[in-house]
Amino acid sequence: MAPKVLVSDELSETAVQIFRDRGIDVDYMPKLGKDKDALLAVIDQYDGLAIRSATKATEKLLAAATRLKVIGRAGIGVDNVDIPAASKKGIIVMNTPFGNSITTAEHTIAMMFAVARQLPEASASTHAGKWEKSRFMGVELFNKTLGVIGAGNIGGIVCDRALGLHMKVVAYDPFLSEERAVQLGVTKVELDELLARADFITMHVPLTDKTRNILSRENLAKTKKGVRIINCARGGLIDEAALADALKSGHVAGAALDVFEVEPAVDSPLFNLPNVVVTPHLGASTTEAQENVALQVAEQMSDYLLTGAVSNALNMPSVTAEEAAVMGPWIKLAGHLGAFIGQMTDEPIKAINILYDGSVTQMNLAALNCAAIAGVMKAQNPDVNLVSAPIVAKERGIQVSTTRQDKSGVFDAYIKVTMVTEKRERSIAGTCFSDGKPRFIQIKGINIDAEVGEHMLYTTNEDVPGIIGLLGMTLGKNGVNIANFTLGRSAIGQDAIALLYLDQPINPKVVETLNNTGMFLQVKPLVFEGA
Structure with a gap:
């Protein structure tokens, strides 16, 4: 019997046709995601669920999804999917992490132009029959300093576009190496220096405990007088009340926001301020981006349901079904080893070296590498997953090396992860016993035998x-x-x-x-x- 997929949110007809062309039975019901009771009543009929943001894949829904094998999110955000609940049921959760990158970066540049030249206010004034040419005195982007907080995938594209506008670019990112900064053509700085130097500031980081209110009242006070601030990343990165006060006082000359701490944003201290440009979370809203992520998620889900191939999964590495049974404990171990050293440092990472000893060398080392790298980087960026980790590491100029060696000690097999920064090296080794439980066996060259909790x-x-x-x-x-x-x-x-x-x-x-x-x-x- 052919696999059956439900598309419960708006998805392009071309994407729906991909399922049909691949021999998959598909029901396209784009309004169903907004009716949780109706969705709950039919979810047990499907092997796959393709969604955007309207459908909420809650624990209750997943409990009723007795046939469901895969959820595909057309886009990057999966806040509407209970990933732990899906993992417990063996449901793979996929997203399309890079389909929106160009669009979001371009929206950032557009917002920067809009706030620099007061375009929305000037447009409204002209539509009203006024001709206030002298009122709207803007500033050039040419030769100005752009401060980029977060120089990963989208941030890197913004840097490239800004350099094309002949701006000077400084970047703050704990994971940005000097080598990657040179490749991007930007100057790597600490946050305080960025705040003091930048004429424009844009943010491209996930919302975590470390980045929440990264532009706090205190940090806004450190900015250059007349700075203009853009946020097309995540709501909650800016103290909105503090930003409103800084705008009213004139310390901040303008702001452009596509995201807000509470969405939908129906009330904000930033609304109706003349020097503020706001849009309703449009970063990914272009025809090309929406089409790209829709086609990508249809292909990914079809590949998995028909061949077992896994790509862009948030809760599973890219391994075959045969490998999964053997590698499961070792994948978990690799992730724990990476998580240990990742939580031990806030310094920029230059290299991650992974040593495999004994029988583990015969396994799918690419998947194990992904788990180790993701473990390291999740400490700073929780959006990193087993699939995206190598790409993100490459973007940040982190060198990843793998070494295999024959059995060299008392253990039949072990993995050792070493992280290199400008100042030090940190290493940890571990193994899996016959019960499948990961153990730490060495830290800093000191032998131990520690159960992982x-x-x-x-x-x-x-x-x-x-x-x-x-x-x-x-x-x-x-x-x-x-x-x-x-x-x-x-x-x-x-x-x-x-x-x-x-x-x-x-x-x-x-x-x-x-x-x-x-x-x-x-x-x-x-x-x-x-x-």
């Missing part, structure tokens, strides 16, 4: 008496239960480490208490998703 605490110290008691007593007093406690040291009286598997997240105040004892060189809480 979702919430962990890593400490380093000089090898002196009392560390075990201090950790146990401090965590116990604060209601943190230790599930597993692993120690290691390089030699008596020298470098020592501890890795604790905790039953719950550790409060930052407890971390501060441990740091204040003066007994530790480093105290770092860690999170390992899916452990």
Whole structure:
């Protein structure tokens, strides 16, 4: 029987025809996604679900989707899909992460022109029968300094377009290497320097705890007087109330926003300010972009349903069905190893070196590499997935190397991940036992045997008496239960480490208490998703 796909949001007829041409039975019901009860009633009839943003693939819907194997999102955002729930049911979630890049970058440039020349206000004035030529005095982009926060895929395209306009470009991005900055033709700077130098500022980063309100009231005060600010990335990157105050005071000369902290945005302190250009999240809204992502998602879903090929999956690496059964634990291990060192640094990464030893060298190393790289980079960019990780790493100039070697130790197989920055190298090794559970076996060259848990605490110290008691007593007093406690040291009286598997997240105040004892060189809480 042919696979059956439901298209529950607006998708181009060309994309729908791709399913038919590939021999897939497809129902095109673009209004169904907005009717959750009606969708719930029929979802058990389908192997695939193709959506945009209207359909909400909730845990309840997925529980009823007894046949569903794949969800394809035409676009990058998957906030409307419960990915953990899908993963538990073995449903692959795909998106099209690069189909909107050109369109979003062009919208950014258009918004920059609009705010520089006050185009919307000038247009409204002229439509009203006025001829206020002297009122609308703009500024040139030529020779101005553009500050780009986030120089990844879309940010890199914006840099290229801005250089074509003969702007000077400075970029702040923790993952941007000096080599990649040279390739882009931009100057790599810290955030404070960007704020002080830029005539225009644009943001191209995901919304995370680290980037939320990156243009806070405090940081807006650090900007150059007369700066103009553009945000076509994510709402929540700017303190909108603080930006409104800065615009009213004249410190910020203008702003152009396509995204807002709350959407749909029906009320904002930025509305009706004369020096503000606003659009209703149009970054990806071009005919070409919408067609590209629709065609791409149809091809990806068809490939999976007919051949088992997986591409652009958010919750699964690109592996064959035969490989998946064997590689599952090792993919998880590679991700945990990468996540460990990724959470240990905020420095720009120059290289990621991955060593495979023993029987693991016979596996699909490309998929394992993806898991390790994604683990490293998710600490800074949670939008990175197993498929996009190598592309993002390449864009940022990160060198990835793979080494295979014959069995060289007591373990039948192991993986070692080393991250290189300007200042240091960090490495960690791990293996999978016969029970399929990943284990950390070496950190910083110190041998250990640590079970991996979702919430962990890593400490380093000089090898002196009392560390075990201090950790146990401090965590116990604060209601943190230790599930597993692993120690290691390089030699008596020298470098020592501890890795604790905790039953719950550790409060930052407890971390501060441990740091204040003066007994530790480093105290770092860690999170390992899916452990």
